[in-house]
Amino acid sequence: MTVLNRSEQPMATLDPDMGRLVHEAMDGLGIRTVNSAEVTKVLTGPDGRVRAVATDAEEYPADVVVLGTGVEPETSLAREAGLPLGSYGGLLTDLGMRVRGHENVWAGGDCVEVLDLVSGRMRHVALGTHANKQGQVIGSNVGGDYATFPGMVGTAVSKVCDLEIARTGLREKEAREVGLRFVTVTIESTSRAGYYPGPRR
Numbered sequence: 001m002t003v004l005n006r007s008e009q010p011m012a013t014l015d016p017d018m019g020r021l022v023h024e025a026m027d028g029l030g031i032r033t034v035n036s037a038e039v040t041k042v043l044t045g046p047d048g049r050v051r052a053v054a055t056d057a058e059e060y061p062a063d064v065v066v067l068g069t070g071v072e073p074e075t076s077l078a079r080e081a082g083l084p085l086g087s088y089g090g091l092l093t094d095l096g097m098r099v100r101g102h103e104n105v106w107a108g109g110d111c112v113e114v115l116d117l118v119s120g121r122m123r124h125v126a127l128g129t130h131a132n133k134q135g136q137v138i139g140s141n142v143g144g145d146y147a148t149f150p151g152m153v154g155t156a157v158s159k160v161c162d163l164e165i166a167r168t169g170l171r172e173k174e175a176r177e178v179g180l181r182f183v184t185v186t187i188e189s190t191s192r193a194g195y196y197p198g199p200r201r
């Protein structure tokens with residue numbers, strides 16, 4: 001299997017040293033990862049079936065192509081309605097998930113931008129965990145109760161087979177972009193508390 005990746009590393013949501021561990025884990029599974037490789041074409045044979053994908057530099061033969069190219073908010077309806085959108089194209093709401101400046105319009109989930117509590121900037125992070133909480137907040141507020149979604153800190157957990165991966169907060173690049181001073185440290189520890197079964201280094 002070959003993964004063509006436009007970014008410089010698999011899982012660009014991680015710092016490069018952590019991304020390298022993911023790359024190595026994929027190597028270990030026999031998955032070839034080509035970084036900085038932007039797919040520009042999917043090529044078909046005379047029978048109409050896929051035969052390869054291509055970057056500007058090379059062709060990669062393929063029997064099956066799986067595309068995973070990211071998520072953008074589809075807010076054209078909101079745009080046409082004149083609702084406020086942020087720099088990622090997501091709807092802007094207040095903390096109660098009411099669309100800013102519109103008394104009776106609410107929005108949550110993949111179509112909204114959320115406040116990053118570490119950087120103080122609005123971001124678009126399409127996660128079910130946000131959508132779920134925002135839906136509950138909207139339900140409460142529409143029903144006359146009071147609830148807020150104050151923001152997020154960018155936590156995500158994933159796996160590449162046996163390799164457990166988690167992140168939270170900002171990458172070094174993001175901290176630099178918002179002018180935060182930081183130090184970095186690498187520690188080795190177990191993947192879960194010792195009293196849980198199966199902790200691993």
Ligand SMILES: Cc1cc2nc3c(=O)[nH]c(=O)nc-3n(C[C@H](O)[C@H](O)[C@H](O)COP(=O)(O)OP(=O)(O)OC[C@H]3O[C@@H](n4cnc5c(N)ncnc54)[C@H](O)[C@@H]3O)c2cc1C
Binds near residue numbers: 126127130131
């Ligand atoms: C492969 C995959 C894995 C994921 N894994 C995770 C995970 O592990 N953890 C996590 O937190 N998140 C995960 N997510 C993200 C999560 O699924 C989304 O963030 C979440 O579903 C967003 O919820 P939503 O309600 O905003 O949108 P959706 O769940 O997409 O719901 C939108 C609904 O609106 C309907 N719709 C669209 N247009 C119209 C229209 N014009 N009229 C009527 N209905 C319409 C759609 O049919 C759909 O049912 C994953 C997403 C994918 C694709």
